[in-house]
Amino acid sequence: MEVTVGLSSRSIGLQRREWDFSRCLVERKRVPALSLSVRSWNGAPIRMNNDYTHPKHKVYCSTKRTGAGASGSEDFHNSVDEALILKRKSEDVAPYLCGRCLYLVGMMGSGKTTVGKILSEVLGYSFFDSDKLVEQAVGMSSVAQIFKEHSEAFFRDNESEVLKDLSSMRRLVVATGGGAVIRPINWRYMKQGITVWLDVPLEALAKRIAAVGTDSRPLLHEEPGDPYTKAFTRLTTLAEQRGEAYANADARVCLEMIASKQGHSDVCTLTPIAIAIEALIKIEAFLNEKAPITKRAFLQG
Numbered sequence: 001m002e003v004t005v006g007l008s009s010r011s012i013g014l015q016r017r018e019w020d021f022s023r024c025l026v027e028r029k030r031v032p033a034l035s036l037s038v039r040s041w042n043g044a045p046i047r048m049n050n051d052y053t054h055p056k057h058k059v060y061c062s063t064k065r066t067g068a069g070a071s072g073s074e075d076f077h078n079s080v081d082e083a084l085i086l087k088r089k090s091e092d093v094a095p096y097l098c099g100r101c102l103y104l105v106g107m108m109g110s111g112k113t114t115v116g117k118i119l120s121e122v123l124g125y126s127f128f129d130s131d132k133l134v135e136q137a138v139g140m141s142s143v144a145q146i147f148k149e150h151s152e153a154f155f156r157d158n159e160s161e162v163l164k165d166l167s168s169m170r171r172l173v174v175a176t177g178g179g180a181v182i183r184p185i186n187w188r189y190m191k192q193g194i195t196v197w198l199d200v201p202l203e204a205l206a207k208r209i210a211a212v213g214t215d216s217r218p219l220l221h222e223e224p225g226d227p228y229t230k231a232f233t234r235l236t237t238l239a240e241q242r243g244e245a246y247a248n249a250d251a252r253v254c255l256e257m258i259a260s261k262q263g264h265s266d267v268c269t270l271t272p273i274a275i276a277i278e279a280l281i282k283i284e285a286f287l288n289e290k291a292p293i294t295k296r297a298f299l300q301g
């Protein structure tokens, strides 16, 4: 899914009164059509206030009613707010990253690929899925095939090699495989950058995986039962086996806490962009806590 959102002040008449990331206070006018593009298709980063109205980047948002009582226009404005906050937050954080890579860790289905792509777009980073790189390195079309024709240990050895190679690079967002956290050597590689744990409740993970099927995840194949039950049972076991491994991450994005802050009880209402914003907030907190000198030195120029 390519997300291109970038602001053309002329087309949507947004006037910013003030930026408060917990609440985006903007004065809105009627929105005939919105041309939003965080990043052009050719990879050129887009500045917030430039006029970007190329037809290929237009996103015509319906303002018709959607769902019982929900207002399409309200959903639309929320997504505009989120896109604006995401862009502004990325501008806050990017300078202090100094090109360091971001490694997303978390259980299968936690959103590492989905959120990782959004973060890479808004930061002007390249995105890699370590599973895909392992498949390419081994010359097979899927992780499941690697598990079947070789073994999990063979997959893990190649996963470590991929993470070792990536650790020497800059300006990457890496969606790691859910089991990358179980080998200490992998943490040595990932800690060359900044590690971010997407902490998602098991029920939500099972729901997401059931929706797409377990075929691409060989560790979920063995369980009996319907897709949700199969996924939930196996994910529960894996989470128990992995214990606190994910908690070694530099930043933790807890979806239950985000939902609670937003007054929801169900994490399934959280959009990938909302989660990406929280990831940037947590990364900023980590940088402030761990590298105040770097930030001070940066500010002094």
Ligand SMILES: Nc1ncnc2c1ncn2[C@@H]1O[C@H](COP(=O)(O)OP(=O)(O)O)[C@@H](O)[C@H]1O
Residues within 6 Å of the ligand: 106, 107, 108, 109, 110, 111, 112, 113, 114, 115, 175, 208, 209, 212, 268, 270, 271, 272, 275
């Ligand atoms: N915030 C979200 N809300 C709803 N569905 C999501 C969200 N994030 C990811 N998904 C869906 O969950 C599934 C797994 O997401 P993915 O990014 O592939 O996870 P991972 O890379 O951690 O395995 C995909 O079908 C994706 O569309």
Ligand SMILES: O=C(O)C1=C[C@@H](OP(=O)(O)O)[C@@H](O)[C@H](O)C1
Residues within 6 Å of the ligand: 106, 107, 108, 109, 112, 131, 143, 176, 177, 178, 179, 180, 216, 217, 218, 219
């Ligand atoms: O949790 C795990 O051990 C695994 C997660 C998978 O990646 P995703 O987290 O992208 O599903 C993939 O690396 C492999 O099936 C093993």
